[in-house]
Amino acid sequence: MAAVLRSSRYLVGGCSKHVTFAFASTRSMASKTQVGFVGLGNMGNPMAKNLLKHGYPVIATDVFPESCKEVQELGAQIVDNPKADRIITMLPSSPNVIDVYTGPNGILKKVKKGSLLIDSSTIDPSVSKEMAAAAEKMGAVFMDAPVSGGVGAASSGKLTFMVGGAEEEFTAAKELLSCMGANVVYCGQVGTGQAAKICNNMLLAIGMIGTSETMNLGIRLGLDPKLLAKILNMSSGRCWSSDTYNPVPGVMEGVPSGNxxxxxxGTQLMAKDLGLAQNTATNTRTPVPLGSLAHQIYRMMCARGYASKDFSSVFQFLREEEGQ
Amino acid sequence: MAAVLRSSRYLVGGCSKHVTFAFASTRSMASKTQVGFVGLGNMGNPMAKNLLKHGYPVIATDVFPESCKEVQELGAQIVDNPKADRIITMLPSSPNVIDVYTGPNGILKKVKKGSLLIDSSTIDPSVSKEMAAAAEKMGAVFMDAPVSGGVGAASSGKLTFMVGGAEEEFTAAKELLSCMGANVVYCGQVGTGQAAKICNNMLLAIGMIGTSETMNLGIRLGLDPKLLAKILNMSSGRCWSSDTYNPVPGVMEGVPSGNxxxxxxGTQLMAKDLGLAQNTATNTRTPVPLGSLAHQIYRMMCARGYASKDFSSVFQFLREEEGQ
Amino acid sequence: MAAVLRSSRYLVGGCSKHVTFAFASTRSMASKTQVGFVGLGNMGNPMAKNLLKHGYPVIATDVFPESCKEVQELGAQIVDNPKADRIITMLPSSPNVIDVYTGPNGILKKVKKGSLLIDSSTIDPSVSKEMAAAAEKMGAVFMDAPVSGGVGAASSGKLTFMVGGAEEEFTAAKELLSCMGANVVYCGQVGTGQAAKICNNMLLAIGMIGTSETMNLGIRLGLDPKLLAKILNMSSGRCWSSDTYNPVPGVMEGVPSGNxxxxxxGTQLMAKDLGLAQNTATNTRTPVPLGSLAHQIYRMMCARGYASKDFSSVFQFLREEEGQ
Amino acid sequence: MAAVLRSSRYLVGGCSKHVTFAFASTRSMASKTQVGFVGLGNMGNPMAKNLLKHGYPVIATDVFPESCKEVQELGAQIVDNPKADRIITMLPSSPNVIDVYTGPNGILKKVKKGSLLIDSSTIDPSVSKEMAAAAEKMGAVFMDAPVSGGVGAASSGKLTFMVGGAEEEFTAAKELLSCMGANVVYCGQVGTGQAAKICNNMLLAIGMIGTSETMNLGIRLGLDPKLLAKILNMSSGRCWSSDTYNPVPGVMEGVPSGNxxxxxxGTQLMAKDLGLAQNTATNTRTPVPLGSLAHQIYRMMCARGYASKDFSSVFQFLREEEGQ
Incomplete structure (x- = not known):
């Protein structure tokens, strides 16, 4: 109970895992019908496994047959085009989502009326809205539910889901998503899950580059990096990148800067998310000067060989090369 | 005691006010000799008052005679050029500090050997180093001790001091600074107090503009601002500007965005601090792309009439004008 | 003739108006069949008039009936959906183009095989490619031919057209475009006309903001603005914005800064073009740091009331307000 | 003659070399007294040689004795501290200038009344003003006269000098400077020569990065680089970096991008000049957003190994590495 209270300070919707499961269990006998799953990549694979662990029959597919092996061994049925009342999709980008839903062999071609379609990909919110409109025409319900937390959180079932769509469908979505995540946050109408994800990652990128610049400047001015981090973290410069994921090697343990x-x-993934943020800002005519520059810096890093390094490597990118 | 231990995780120097005062009182009889104070502006005035409250005889001056009235009524002696074993200066900018210390009628012209000179102005760290070198020639000790916390913290004696200078003099400096601040942090050699201050404020500015862009974008994408702030604050976008000083009217109470x-x-003061950050970055050839753009945005705001508004008004600056 | 040869160093395609018209006249009797024209706005109106002046029968349409009056009085036939072997479209943005070509009542629904469709709108090159693919399916040819030069150049028939599409169709396109423009430049495969237009305007925006910053800085440093412009124009700082369209009132005559x-x-139109540049850069993962910041600055200007002022008003935006 | 007078509004001095020399020769017998020269680096060396070639006795010095050899062999007298009625200095940065003029063994310690001191270093204009004030106290005249054009122009005597200082001294300064440069431009009061130089180089850097981004984007969008350069150069995107010093290998001959x-x-020298621009902008509270970002990009390039490459290598820096 203490744990619940503590976590409820953070959770919008207050859905502690414990409470959610207690609730879910009262109806799980009835509801544990087949769940479709499309996209068994680095994220989709552990997500589908967690559905299986929670007792849901999973019927899955992926364009790469080898990606299907692990979940198949755990009991998932592999098909070309999963038909189920509830389908979860986890795909790399907007065009994949458009294809999987509205393509010639897409989900919406033969979707059952009343189906619940949950897309956990990170894509442009305007595409989420298009998919929702297309689903509605077929009598189905589409929700966007992108995640925060990486492969580790996907494996341990501790993702955060940011969910957009009809509020009356949120309970049904949460039942499934709670098997894969620790937090399931309702954000508003369809597309707002994407919006929340994109906004968070834009501010994250700004904070990370800002922290890297600041730490680098402080070090050049003679400050000890650990001391500087402590001062920032007790002051108004504090942010997640300074106190939880510090980009300077040696300041914190257990973060990529130490490895x-x-x-x-990855820097490339951050650049992709910042591209989405830029697109939505351009479409809505919103000035985002720092977000835009952050995007450009991550693009420059990709051009200079940093694509697959953690995004905190911007500290290294900004630092003078040895021997200069 | 638990409180002390806990706070010592944060406070470098670990000087909880309580402990410091207990310690100070055992030697205060001996040490409460005159303290000089130069610069009785918005910050210097309440700082000098707190010295008086703690029983220190204060001998003060300011270029504006009317600024001296209040502390005079509280018992301070007003002179043209305060001579004392310990002098604190609180001035607007580098040229003022240079003039007050090394000008024709400056402190260093007739300083006693062994004097402790503490400068709480926010200035270029290279100027602090120059002043320290000049003081050393005269047999005196110069420390930089800029503050964070505004007029309110100055009045309530809850400033944070970031102190640079010879470590063996820190105890003596802390005795005085503890009368005016809740935290007194030793940062390293002379100039590092300024460095810490400048670094923090640069990251603060980046976080504030980043938060403003992000909140504005989210609102345009259909998110409720309070909900977006909650999501950011439980996620990796979290920063002081999002969780403690949110720039969007209505999201938090008791912050300037609500007033x-x-x-x-003020925006103008932030622009000044970012100018110092830019200068130190240029001098040390350190790239600070976001810090640099943040500086430019605050300069543009000053040019467009925002100089005296709180620096969180960048949210308003970036937002579309009504009727557009 | 010397002039023609000289100019051919500059003109890609080398089409001096004189030469082009001489050429056109030899086949004009045969070729002056009906030309369709969709989009009679500020630009489309004078463009259609120039086609009429050159003896082409024009069959036109616009969503706003009142926009059709002038060309109707000059002899154009107004219809709902112009059918002709050659159609020119001049529309505000990508969605309009998609709708006009592929919408339920779009040009491609009943296009004749072999038709030449020329789109002079400024849009995303990827949309041009989509339209070209859709036209090809119907047996028609689509070319993109965006313009540079504003309403004045449109009226006097002195636009520059940047043309993308199949090279073997360029001669046919040039016959029509030469009636409306002084330069018709072949850029490459479909979409490259848009690419050239977008690239030019991105560099133009960068040059204009750069010139404005530089002139403002020089003035503050005590330089006479006319003298500074002269020095830049004889040196490596020279650019179109400094020597042809100077943003500082009083430096040049006959430019918007003098009026x-x-x-x-307009600033809003520049912001739109920079949005296209940003989109294409994001889609191709190309870093464009200054182009991106230029976009953001024009977005901020739109938010602060500059939307309908000439884009050189960035000088005014950056300058300190009077009375500050 | 009319032409000369007219051009003198521009070139201020305007003076084709021929005319200047004809003029100079009529008084050279009288005026060719000793000229002091301090700073015989890459630029100072050929400059001093040109003075010798024009018949001026040169008395020179440099902190590195080996730098003095060449001019000594050509007849210059090498001394520790050159005393002469006219002295030219060509030094790397502000601190060097301060030291050479006002240091313990500086020029101003024993300068003759009425001497003309011309500093061709590129430094902060506020330092030029300080030096002028210090010289005035000693009865001497100080002018700032930074150059544009590199080592090649210094060797061939084709530098451009931008001169600040008392107008009545300009003729005397021009007599000497014309031996080393093709253009000698009077800019205004002391410091304005530096201001003009700094402004030009800031706009140059913006134009170069902008051209590099634009060319890179166009190439990715399928445009031929030579064609794109031609289109820009006949359009409003035209600038010195696109038409005279194109950064894309293969577009032009005889420029560093081809070598x-x-x-x-060098990138490092550009970063230095942009640092000066940033300092003067900060000191005068002038927003220079693109100039500031250009500065940061050149700083990042220095940190990534581009310090000694030509500043047009920003095209390479922004481009994707091979194999990515």
Whole structure:
């Protein structure tokens, strides 16, 4: 109970895992019908496994047959085009989502009326809205539910889901998503899940580059990096990148900066999310000067060989090369 | 005691006010000799008052005679050029500090050997180093000790001091600074107090503009601002500007955004601090792309009439004007 | 003739008006069949008039009936959906183009095989490619031919057309475009006309903001603005914005800066083009740091009331307000 | 003659070399007294040689004795501290200038009344003003006269000098400077020579990065680089970096981009000049958003190994590495 209270300070919707499961269990006998799953990549694979662990029959597919092996061994049925009352999709980008839903062999071609379609891909919110409109025409319900947290959180079932769509469908979505995530946050109408994800990652990128610049400047001015981090973290410069994921090697343990920027969240993925943020800002005519520059810096890093390093490697990118 | 231990995780120097005062009182009889104070502006005035409250005889001056009235009524002696074993200066900018210390009628012209000179102005760290070198020639000790926290913290004696200078002099400096601040942090050699201050404020500015862009974008994408702030604050976008000083009117209470951006920390002052950050970055050849753009945005705001509004008014600056 | 040869160094396609017209006249009797024209706005109207002046029968349409009056009085036939072997479209943005070509009542629904469709709108090159693919399916040819030069150049028939599409169709396109423009430049495969237009305008925006910053800085440093412009124009700082369209009032005559930034090329239109540049850069993962910041600055200007002023008003935006 | 007078409004001095020399020769017998020269680096060396070639006795010095050899062999007298009625200085940065003029063994310690001191270093204009004030106290005249044009122009005597200082001294300064440069431009009061130089180089940097981004984007969008350069150069995107010093290998001959970015104007030197621009902008509270970002990009390039490449190598920096 203490744990619940503590976490409820953070959780919008207050859905502690414990409470959700208690609730889910009262109806699980009835509801544990087949769940379709499309996209068994680095994220989709552990997500589908967690559905299986929670007792849901999973009927899955992926364009790469080898990606299907693990979940198949755990009991999932592999088909070309999963038909189910509830389908979850986890795909790399907007064009994939458009194809999987509205393509010639897409989900919407033969979807049952009343089906619940949950897309956990990170894509342009305007595409989510298009898919929702297309689903509605077929009598189905589409919700966007992008995640935060990486492969580790996907494996341990501790993702955060940001969900957009009809409020009356949120309970049904949450039942499934709670098997894969620790937090399931309702954000508003369809597309707002994407919006929340994109907004968070834009501010994250700004904070990370800002922290890297600041730490680098402080070090050049003679400050000890650990001391500087402590001062920032007790002051108004504090942010997630300074106190939880510090980009300077040696300041914190257990973060990519301590492991030559391996693992974590790749620079290329951050550049992709910032591209989405830029697109939505351009479409809505919203000035985002720092977000825009952050995007450009991550693009320059990709051009200079940092694509697969963790996004905190911007500290290394900005630092003078040895021997200069 | 638990409180002390806990706070010591944050406070470098670990000087909880309580502990410091207990310590100070055992030697205060001996040490409460005159303290000089130069610069009785918005910040210097309440700081000098707190010295008086703690029983220190204060001998003060300011270029504006009317600024001296209040502390004079509280018992301070007003002179042209305060001579004392310990002098604190609180001045607007680098040229003022240079003039007050090394000008024709400056402190260093007749300083006693062994004097402790503490400058709480926010200035270029290279100027602090110059002053320290000049003081050393005269047999005196110069430390930089800029503050964070505004007029409110100055009045309530809850400033944070970031102190640079010889470590063996820190105890003596802390005795005085503890009368005016809740945290007194030792940062390293002379100039590092300024460095820490400048670094923090640069990251603060980046976080504030980033938060403003992000909140504005989210609102345009259909998110409720309070909900977006909650999501950011439980996620990796979290920063001081999002969780403690949110720039969007209505999201938080008791912050300038709720009061038409009055009070708080003026845009012009932030622009000045970012100018110092830019200068130190240029001098040390350190790239600070976001810090640099943040500087430029605050300069543009000053040019467009925002100079005296709180620096969180960048949210308003980026937002579309009504009727557009 | 010397002039023609000289100019051919500059003109890609080398089409001096004189030469082009001489050429056109030899086949004009045969070729002056009906030309369709869709989009009679500020640009489309004078363009259609120039076609009429050159003896082409024009069959036109616009969503706003009142926009059709002038060309109707000059002899154009107004219809709902112009059918002709050659159709020119001049529309505000990508969605309009998609709708006019592929919408339920679109040009491609009943296009004749072998028709030449020329789109002079400024849109995303990827949309041009989509339209070309859709036209090809119907047996028609689509070319993109965006213009540079504003309403004045459209009226006097002195636009520059940047043309993308099958090279073997260029001669046919040039016959029509030469009636409306002084330069018709072949850029490459479909979409490259848009690419050239977008690239030019991105560099133009960068040059204009750069010139404005530089002139403002020089003035503050004590330089006479006319003298500074002269020095830049004889040196490596020279650019079109400094030597042909200077943004500082009083430096040049006959430019919007001398007329309170009225007329010219509106800030909002520049922001739109920079949005296209940003989109294409994001889609191709190309870093464009200054182009991106230029986009953001024009977005901020739109938010602060500069939307309909000429884009050289960025000088005014950056300058300190009077009375500050 | 009319032409000369007219052009003198522009070139201020305007003076074709021929005319200047004809003029100079009529008084050279009288005026060719000793000229002091301090700073015989890459630029100072050929400049001093040109003075010798024009018949001026040169008395020179440099902190590196080996730098003095060449001019000594050509007849210059090498001394520790050259005393002469006219002295020219050509030094790397502001601190060097301060030291050479006002240091313990500086020029101003024993300067003759009425001496003309011309500083061709590129430094902060506020330092030029300080030096002028210090010289005035000693009865001497100080002018700032920074150059544009690199080592090649210095060797061939084709530099451009931008001169600030008392107008009545300009003729005397021009007599000497004309031996080393093709253009000698009077800019206004002391410091304005530096201001003009700094402004030009800031706009140059913006134009170069902008051209590089634009060319890179166009190439990715399928445009031929030579064709794109031609289109820009006949359009409003035209600038010195696109039409005279194109950064894309293969577009032009005889520029550093054709020679692996060797030779030319080093990235580190550009970063230094942009640092000066940033300092003057900060000191005068002038927003220079693109100038500021250009500065940061050149700083990042220095940190990534581009310090000694020509500044047009920003095209390479922004481009994707091979194999990515």
């Amino acid at each position: 030559n920027y391996q693992g974590g969240f | 038409n951006y009055q009070g708080g920390f | 309170n930034y009225q007329g010219g090329f | 692996n970015y060797q030779g030319g104007f």
